[in-house]
Amino acid sequence: MKKIFENSELNYEKISNMVANGALIIYPTDTVYGLGASIHMKKSLDKVYEVKERDGKSPLIALLSDGKYLEKVAIINELNKEKVEKLIEKFWPGGLTIILDKKRIIPPNMVSNGTSVGVRVPNHKISIKIIESCGGILATTSANISGEPSPRSYDELSEEIKSRVDIVVDDNETPKGVESTIIDMRGTPKILREGHITRIDIEKIIGKVE
Numbered sequence: 162m163k164k165i166f167e168n169s170e171l172n173y174e175k176i177s178n179m180v181a182n183g184a185l186i187i188y189p190t191d192t193v194y195g196l197g198a199s200i201h202m203k204k205s206l207d208k209v210y211e212v213k214e215r216d217g218k219s220p221l222i223a224l225l226s227d228g229k230y231l232e233k234v235a236i237i238n239e240l241n242k243e244k245v246e247k248l249i250e251k252f253w254p255g256g257l258t259i260i261l262d263k264k265r266i267i268p269p270n271m272v273s274n275g276t277s278v279g280v281r282v283p284n285h286k287i288s289i290k291i292i293e294s295c296g297g298i299l300a301t302t303s304a305n306i307s308g309e310p311s312p313r314s315y316d317e318l319s320e321e322i323k324s325r326v327d328i329v330v331d332d333n334e335t336p337k338g339v340e341s342t343i344i345d346m347r348g349t350p351k352i353l354r355e356g357h358i359t360r361i362d363i364e365k366i367i368g369k370v371e
Contacts, residue, residue: 165328165329165330165331171287171290171330173290173291173294174294176291176294176295176328176330177294177295177296179327179328180197180198180199180295180299180328181199181201181202181295183199183202183204183205184205184326184327184328185197185198185205185208185209185212185325185326185327185328186198186291186299186326186327186328186329186330187304187318187322187323187326187328187329187330188287188288188291188328188330188332189285189287189288189315189330189332189334190224190283190285190288190301191254191255191256191283191284191285191288191337192256192283192337192338192339192340192341192356192357193303193304193311193312193313193338193339193340194303194304194311194312194313194314194315194317194318195224195288195301195302195303195304196209196212196213196301196302196303196304196322196326197224197291197292197295197299197300197301198221198299198300198301199295199296199299199300200223200234200266200267200268200271200298200299200300201268203268203270206221206268206270206271206300207270209221209300209302212306212322212325212326213302213305213306213307213322214306214307214308215307217270217273217274218273219273219302220271220272220273220275220277220278220279221271221272221300221301221302222258222278222279222280222281222300222301222302223235223267223271223278223279223280223281223298223299223300223301224280224281224282224283224288224292224298224299224300224301225280225281225282225292225297225298226282226289226290226292226293226297226298227282227289227293227297228249228253228282229297230297230298231249231280233264233266233297233298234263234264234266234267234278234280234298235261235262235263235264235267235278235280236261236262236263236264237261237346238262238347240348241346241347241348241350244346244350244366244367245259245261245346247366247367248344248346248363248366248367251366252358252362252366253281253282254282254283254284254285254289255282255283255284255357255358256281256284256337256339256340256341256342256356256357256358257281257341257342257344257357257358257363258279258280258281258341258342258343258344259279259280259281259344259346260277260278260279260343260344260345260346260347260353261277261278261280261346261347262276262277262278262347263275263276263277263278271300277345277347279343281341285334287330287332287334291330303340304318304322305319305322306319306321306322309322311340313337313338314338315331315332337357339356339357340354340356340357341354341356341357341358342354342355342356342357342358342359342363343356344363344370349370349371350363350367350370350371351370351371352370352371
C-alpha cells in the first residue's frame with residue numbers, strides 16, 4: 162500500500178525500512194522532485210526505469226546526504242583532486258552534479274553498465290534527512306515519465322507516476338525548479354549540462370572548462 166508523507170508526519174525510520182526492502186520513493190530536492198531507490202536493490206533500480214518508461218541507457222545519479230560519502234561511491238583522480246575539492250567546497254550542498262569514476266558499490270544497472278557515476282549533495286533539509294536515513298546514498302533521477310517535464314513541485318507530479326511508486330513525500334517548500342548542472346571531472350573538466358550553476362560560476366572556481 163502506498164504511503165504519502167507530509168512534512169508534519171515524516172517518519173524517517175519507516176521510509177528507511179521501506180526503501181531498504183525495495184520501495185521506490187518520490188521526494189523533493191533543491192532542484193526538481195526526485196525518484197529514488199536503494200543502491201543495494203537491483204530489482205528496485207530496474208523498476209525505476211520501468212516506472213519512467215525509459216531504457217537503461219540513461220544512468221541514475223547518487224544523491225548523498227553529506228560529502229563524506231563521496232569516497233564510498235566514487236574515485237577522484239589525482240590530476241583533478243584539487244579542482245574537485247574546490248567545486249565541492251563552493252557548490253555543495255547545491256545544484257552541481259559531478260561525474261567521477263565509480264566504485265564497485267555502484268551496481269552496473271544504476272549507471273547503464275558504465276564506469277562512471279554522477280554524485281551530488283542537495284541543498285534541501287528534507288531530502289538530506291531522507292537520504293541519510295537510507296544510509297547516506299540514494300540512487301535518484303527526476304520523478305517524471307520520459308517525455309514529461311521534470312516536476313518542480315508536488316503539484317507538478319503526474320498522477321500516473323505517483324501511482325507507480327511506494328512512497329510519496331509531499332513537501333510544502335517549492336524546489337527551485339532548475340535541474341542541476343552536470344560536470345565531468347574524470348579528465349579535462351567538461352560541462353555536460355548547464356543548469357542551476359552557470360559555466361561562469363564554475364570557471365571562477367577552477368578556470369576554463371570545455
